[in-house]
Amino acid sequence: MRRRGLKRTHVALFVGALSFTTAVGARPGGGQAYRGGSSRSSGSSSHYSPSSGSSRSYGPSGGGGDVDSGLVLELLLLCFRYPPLGLLVVGGVVGFVILNRRRTRGLSDWSVGGMPARVEATTRTTSARRELTRLVESDPGFSLVLFEDFAYALYAELEMKRPGGELQRLAAFLSPPVMELLHDPKLERVDGVVIGAMRYVAVDHGSERTAVTLELEANLSEVRAGVVQRFYVCDRLVLTRARTARSRPPGRKRKLDCPNCGAPLEGMRGTTCGYCRQEVGGGRLDWQVERIERLTTEQRPPDILSDAAESGNQLPTLVAPGAEQRMSQLLARDPASDPAALSARVAFVFNALQFGWSNRDLARIRPFVTDGLFQYFGYWIDVYTTVRARNITENARILNIELADVVADAVYDAVTVRLFAVSVDYTLSDDGKVLSGSRERERHYSEYWTLVRGRGAQGRPRTEPVCPACGAPLDIGMAGNCGYCHARIVSGEFDWVLSRIEQDEAYG
Amino acid sequence: MSERPFLEAAAKERTSAAVRRIEAQTAVEVVVAVRRRAARYLTTSIAFGAACAALAFAVMWFSPRVYDVRTMPLDAALTLVVGAVAATALPGLRRLLTPKATLERRAQRAAQEAFSELGIAKTRGRTGLLVYVALFERAAVLVPDSGIPAALVTGSLASIGRALTGAVAALDIDAFLAALAELGPAAAGVLPRRADDENELCDDVA
Ligand SMILES: [Zn+2]
Ligand SMILES: [Zn+2]
Numbered sequence: 001m002r003r004r005g006l007k008r009t010h011v012a013l014f015v016g017a018l019s020f021t022t023a024v025g026a027r028p029g030g031g032q033a034y035r036g037g038s039s040r041s042s043g044s045s046s047h048y049s050p051s052s053g054s055s056r057s058y059g060p061s062g063g064g065g066d067v068d069s070g071l072v073l074e075l076l077l078l079c080f081r082y083p084p085l086g087l088l089v090v091g092g093v094v095g096f097v098i099l100n101r102r103r104t105r106g107l108s109d110w111s112v113g114g115m116p117a118r119v120e121a122t123t124r125t126t127s128a129r130r131e132l133t134r135l136v137e138s139d140p141g142f143s144l145v146l147f148e149d150f151a152y153a154l155y156a157e158l159e160m161k162r163p164g165g166e167l168q169r170l171a172a173f174l175s176p177p178v179m180e181l182l183h184d185p186k187l188e189r190v191d192g193v194v195i196g197a198m199r200y201v202a203v204d205h206g207s208e209r210t211a212v213t214l215e216l217e218a219n220l221s222e223v224r225a226g227v228v229q230r231f232y233v234c235d236r237l238v239l240t241r242a243r244t245a246r247s248r249p250p251g252r253k254r255k256l257d258c259p260n261c262g263a264p265l266e267g268m269r270g271t272t273c274g275y276c277r278q279e280v281g282g283g284r285l286d287w288q289v290e291r292i293e294r295l296t297t298e299q300r301p302p303d304i305l306s307d308a309a310e311s312g313n314q315l316p317t318l319v320a321p322g323a324e325q326r327m328s329q330l331l332a333r334d335p336a337s338d339p340a341a342l343s344a345r346v347a348f349v350f351n352a353l354q355f356g357w358s359n360r361d362l363a364r365i366r367p368f369v370t371d372g373l374f375q376y377f378g379y380w381i382d383v384y385t386t387v388r389a390r391n392i393t394e395n396a397r398i399l400n401i402e403l404a405d406v407v408a409d410a411v412y413d414a415v416t417v418r419l420f421a422v423s424v425d426y427t428l429s430d431d432g433k434v435l436s437g438s439r440e441r442e443r444h445y446s447e448y449w450t451l452v453r454g455r456g457a458q459g460r461p462r463t464e465p466v467c468p469a470c471g472a473p474l475d476i477g478m479a480g481n482c483g484y485c486h487a488r489i490v491s492g493e494f495d496w497v498l499s500r501i502e503q504d505e506a507y508g
Numbered sequence: 509m510s511e512r513p514f515l516e517a518a519a520k521e522r523t524s525a526a527v528r529r530i531e532a533q534t535a536v537e538v539v540v541a542v543r544r545r546a547a548r549y550l551t552t553s554i555a556f557g558a559a560c561a562a563l564a565f566a567v568m569w570f571s572p573r574v575y576d577v578r579t580m581p582l583d584a585a586l587t588l589v590v591g592a593v594a595a596t597a598l599p600g601l602r603r604l605l606t607p608k609a610t611l612e613r614r615a616q617r618a619a620q621e622a623f624s625e626l627g628i629a630k631t632r633g634r635t636g637l638l639v640y641v642a643l644f645e646r647a648a649v650l651v652p653d654s655g656i657p658a659a660l661v662t663g664s665l666a667s668i669g670r671a672l673t674g675a676v677a678a679l680d681i682d683a684f685l686a687a688l689a690e691l692g693p694a695a696a697g698v699l700p701r702r703a704d705d706e707n708e709l710c711d712d713v714a
Contacts, residue, residue, distance in 0.1 A: 067574045070583025071564050072590055096597070107515035111541040111626060113527035303629065436624045443625075 128200035132212060135205075136409060141247040143411040145370070145452050145492075145499060148198065150287065151239065152372050155216055156193045157256060158289065163187045169265045172273075172280045173256065175290045182292070191221035191228060196302075196379030198372070201236065205243075209283065212239045215295070217302075219379055232298040238291040240283045248286070250411050259286035301383040304391070304427060304435075315504060317402045317418045318448075326406035330413055336460040337453075337496075343401045345461035345496050346417060346449060353498075354396045354423070360385055367465075367476040370452065370490060370499040374480075388430040395442070396423030404448055404507075408455070412492065414499070416450045448507040450500040454493040461496050468494035511643040513681040514542055522681075526688050534695035536656060537636045539628055540688070545599075545644030546618035552606045557592030561585065599644055615642040619649035629653055635699060637665075639688065641676055648672035648684075657698050664694035 068074050079086035135142040154173055161167050162182050171179065201213040213236065220231045252262045258273040259280045267274030271281025282288060331338060349368040356364030360381045366374060384390055398421045405416040422444045426437030437443075465474040469487035476482060480490030490497055513519060519542070527538050564587040568575040575583075595602045603611070619640035623629070628636035634655030641648050650669045652661050671687035 067576050069576050069579040070586070071568060072586040073579055073583045076586070100597070103512075107512060107544075109541070109543045110515075110520045111539060111622075112520055112524040113531070113537070113539040436621075438621065 128203045128213075131203040131205075132200070133407075133409075135210060138243060139246050141249070141410045143247065143409040145409075145412045145414065146247070147287075148372055149370070151198065151214060151216075151237075152195055152375065153256060154287070154289065155195065155218070155235075155237065158182060158292075159193045159218070159220060160190050163189055168270075169268055170256070171268055171271045172259055172265070173286070173288050175282075175288055178289050178292050186224050187222060188226070189223040191223060192219070193221075194219045194379045194382060195372070195375045196383075197376060207243070209240045209242055211290070212287075213237070214239065217379075219301075219382060230299065232301055234295040236291075236293045236295055237289055239287045240290045241287045242284050245283070245285050245287075247410075301386050304383060304387060304389060317404055318507060319403065320405035320416075323403060323405045326408065327403060327415075330406055330408065330415070334458045336458065339403065341461050342415060342417070342451070342496065344463045346401055346419060346451070347398050348463040349451075349498050350396070350398055350419070350421070354393050357381070358390065358392045358394070360390055362478070363476070366478060366480060367474055367489060368498055370492065370497055371480070373499055373501065374490070376501075389427050389435055390430070391425070391427045394424040396421060399444075405450075411455060412452045413455060414450055414452045415496070416448055416500075418446055418448050420444070420446045446504055448500075448502040448504070449498060450502075451496040452492045452499045453496045454491070457492070457494055459495075511544065511679060513679065514641065514643055514676075514684070515544070519681055522685055523688070526685050529689065530692040530695070531701070533692040533701060535633060535635050535699045535701050536691070536695040537628070538639060538691060539626055539636065540639045540641070541622050541626065542641040543618065543622075543643065546642035546647075547614040549602055549606055549610075549614075552602050553592045553595040554588075556595040556601075556605050557588040557590070560591030561588040563587075603644060603646070611645040612647060615640070615645040615647035615649050618642060619651050623651045637691075637695075639672065641672075641684075643676070643679075646673075646677045646679075648676045656695075660695060660698045664690075668694060 069077065079089050129144070132147070133142075133144055154170075158167070158170055158174065158178075161170055162184055167174070167179055167182060174182070196217040196219065197215075198217075199215045201215055202211075203213075204211040215234060215236050217232070217234050220233060222229050222231065248259075248262075255262075257264055258268070258276065258278075260273060260278040261276035263273055263275035272279050280286075283290065327339070352364055352368050356362060357377070362374075362378055362381055365377050369377065398419055400420040402418045402420075403415070404418050405414075407414045407416075422442050424437075424439060424441070425443045425445075426439050427435040429435055462468055466472065467474060467476075467482040467484060467487070468489055469482055470485035472482065472484040475484065476489065479488075481488050487494065489495070492499070523540050523542075527540060530536070530538050561584040565580065565584045568580055568583070595605060619638060619642075622640050623636075623638045626638065628638050628651070634653040636653040637656060638651040639648065640651060648669065650665055650672070652665065656665075668687055668690050671690070672684060675681075675683035675687055
């Protein structure tokens with residue numbers, strides 16, 4: 001009714017103008033106005049007010065003989081016909097929008113609580129990790145990346161070798177109580193060990209020994225009495241090493257062999273090497289597992305639906321002191337690894353990971369991640385497969401990349417960047433139900449990514465799917481070797497590979 | 509009435525302090541999430557636009573004035589757009605037009621989503637509690653994790669939930685914080701704070 005009232009007003013105001021214009025043919029709105037009288041012949045093409053039957057009626061305040069094109073249209077036309085009125089309307093709308101903007105500027109959604117405990121706990125974890133790097137002071141060959149590789153390999157081996165008398169082979173790396181604890185006569189076979197996460201609990205630089213306490217989450221397939229059972233476990237390990245011990249030379253860095261001479265472990269008699277005749281146990285020359293403790297055992301896979309925390313992405317980027325300077329040192333050694341080229345590599349790896357993750361396709365991920373991170377992806381993709389679900393990240397894209405840290409040790413260069421990204425993120429069951437997240441809403445998040453590359457490597461980080469060693473199209477087996485040249489490309493000896501992904505609240 | 513008091517940085521700080529006080533008393537890990545709205549209500553806007561269009565059509569039809577029948581559908585369509593845009597631009601209007609039950613349902617659903625998104629189920633004792641505030645919906649929703657005793661959920665939590673909703677409905681941040689503070693003593697009796705509480709969650713990736 002208000003519209004009609006308005007119309008009457010304007011009719012009254014502009015009655016003179018209207019009487020001239022109503023009979024004019026074309027209007028901006030495209031409607032044809034014509035005298036109502038002539039419409040009789042066209043019958044249904046024109047509407048007549050019911051009160052006047054089929055005879056032509058004039059509006060109560062109508063300018064006489066005009067036909068309107070509609071309520072809103074008429075207003076619109078009026079705005080065009082009388083620009084001051086049009087400007088007023090446009091001004092009003094723009095003003096409303098601007099005022100609205102101003103009123104809500106700086107106001108945004110927020111969440112508080114719960115998180116501080118999380119941050120504290122995880123900061124402790126990462127600071128322990130940082131503490132471990134101090135070993136370089138007494139052992140210049142020490143490399144954190146290699147230590148972590150070693151810890152992963154040792155843990156997998158000690159689980160795999162539990163059946164039978166196999167553990168004897170690892171005597172150089174296990175303390176006697178650990179050997180005893182791990183011995184399980186009922187265990188026939190271990191089919192698989194996949195490590196989902198490794199956390200640093202504590203690092204203690206004692207005067208005689210360095211002790212590192214780690215927690216590992218793993219998925220074990222054990223066979224007892226012919227039955228395969230899967231366990232999701234969390235184990236706590238204490239690794240110790242004499243202060244006088246030195247890291248292995250890079251040539252022997254990835255093998256579990258005699259800590260003294262590098263002979264195969266098959267030749268071990270107790271903790272004495274059959275080749276060099278040296279007593280090599282007790283953590284004198286290399287890390288040994290001094291204690292092991294099983295914290296939790298579950299037969300059900302971990303809850304995937306609660307694995308979606310997103311906090312801290314508004315926090316400023318934690319840039320390590322001196323990071324810029326170390327970046328320029330890296331650039332001096334290898335000008336091709338400039339920030340732009342590294343960012344391009346990060347984006348390339350990012351896309352490969354999104355695809356592999358959403359499709360539970362580990363082969364896509366394999367060429368770009370170190371063994372440890374690959375195990376992590378394998379663990380979680382296996383969990384998702386077990387519960388028949390997929391975590392899908394659609395339309396994922398990087399918004400920004402910031403440098404957070406550059407570290408060089410004897411063997412590796414490591415670059416940590418903070419990556420800001422956005423994607424649709426939801427978990428879909430295999431029968432098509434959305435279990436968590438939203439299919440429509442995009443989620444912003446940020447993560448700290450650490451890429452590593454062997455100190456010997458040089459050149460532009462690759463952004464095309466080719467083997468960094470021989471240039472053949474990428475065809476990488478699950479062990480990380482090129483199908484053509486057989487070079488192992490996932491250890492970072494040829495190009496930057498991703499070794500860690502840390503959430504904002506975990507990085508520090 | 510303005511939603512501003514709930515969205516300002518000061519509100520966040522005061523809430524954060526209140527949460528710390530609660531967690532000093534109880535093992536319940538409280539997370540407060542304030543959202544401007546839980547859903548967009550596009551259907552409401554479009555339905556309103558359609559109603560405007562129908563009304564415009566009726567006015568044109570029954571009006572003693574004569575309207576060109578060829579432009580009438582165009583005019584109705586325009587009215588629909590204008591109506592829908594108006595409902596979108598004016599939250600108050602949109603809220604008035606949306607059934608109360610729908611508002612509540614949307615707030616409930618968004619709260620459940622936020623619960624998983626914020627990772628509240630990650631506490632070891634499953635003692636997380638989400639206080640979800642949807643300002644547009646004028647609603648406060650409590651989502652307790654499975655480790656919080658049912659007696660607490662149906663008892664004092666329910667009455668605190670009502671007080672919180674009342675405060676949000678009145679857009680009264682002081683009343684909201686007062687009701688929130690009651691969570692501490694209410695939960696402390698059932699789930700007192702343990703000595704090892706700060707060692708919970710240790711959940712970094714890789
Ligand atoms: Zn030897
Ligand atoms: Zn190759």
